[in-house]
Amino acid sequence: MNATSVALDRSGMVATLRIAGDITSASEGELMAGYTQAVEGGANAVILDFSGLEYMNSGGIGLLVTLLVRAQRGGVRLLASGLSDHYREILSLTRLDEAIEIHSDEGAAVAALEV
């Protein structure tokens, strides 16, 4: 099992969380801390960049639901980018794609926010 790393980039009101390694229920601390830092810095949109994602189990998907609920409650728009075909399928299978906007890469996600 590889550790989760979450790096935050901010540009105006948009924050990007670059997620690398494994996402499991053990990743809660890193993921939630990154999200909290993003919104406390004033972001009203958060892009989850999954380009570095190596592994995700059902505990990891559960974390994404919790994150999504927090975002909805706080009026924060949540987007995803950099998902491989495999993880796109998982978000479709779990019907998370009905609530998280999915874009091919970060540029496309940022462009969607500008529309």
Add this chain to the structure above:
Amino acid sequence: MTITEETPTPAPTSRDGDHWAKPVDRLSAEGVAGIHVDSVTGKRVAGPLQGFGQLWQKTLRVPLEGSSMSPQQVIAVWKEQFASFWPKSGRFYAPLAGIVPGEVALLDVAPMPGSPIKLSTGIMVLYADDESFTFMTPEGHALSAWITFSAYRDGDVTVAQVQALERTSDPLDELTHMLGANRMVTAFWRETLINVGRTMGATDPTVIVEVLCIDKRRQWRHAANIRNSATLRTMRHTLTAPVRWIARRG
């Protein structure tokens, strides 16, 4: 086989590729033996985001003190004998292929404490590996939920855990939840874990329960889920049983 329509997918390349169910548009319970009502075939899966009621996270764990089993051994037995750990108030009809990703199981459960009517519904195995497996509910199930069964090591002790992320599916189910079904579901998993603990050799299995309401809001945009309600369908089926019996007698 449990999938009626399947989207073509490339071979899994990720480490977790074989652990997830393949994408499916509609579920099929063909091949599950022993069930009298199939409320699952033709339905889509529905997770916590598609539900109506408040979102709850329930974590129940039992340290297997006195047991020498590893987490992998616990999960192997749990998968193999899943139905036998259920309390008597419910019945689980396992898929013939066992608890493997993509398979559908059917079940009968009481919708309310003391209810004489059993709710017929099911689950799909969303994810399974050596240390955990996760069920996702179909449309019409009283709960829109993911339920993960896992085992892990805490120091020298193996711990068995059930974690549910659940919302009720529609306003009727939310009402029954408020009238006692919420506590009943928690008690159901608690009893299941005690049974798991005993089978795995724990000397005095004691269950630790944590219940958190993650989202107090109700998702009114999903109130129309009631059109798929297995609760209503089962009640209708039960109440019209005498009519069907008379019709059959001619």
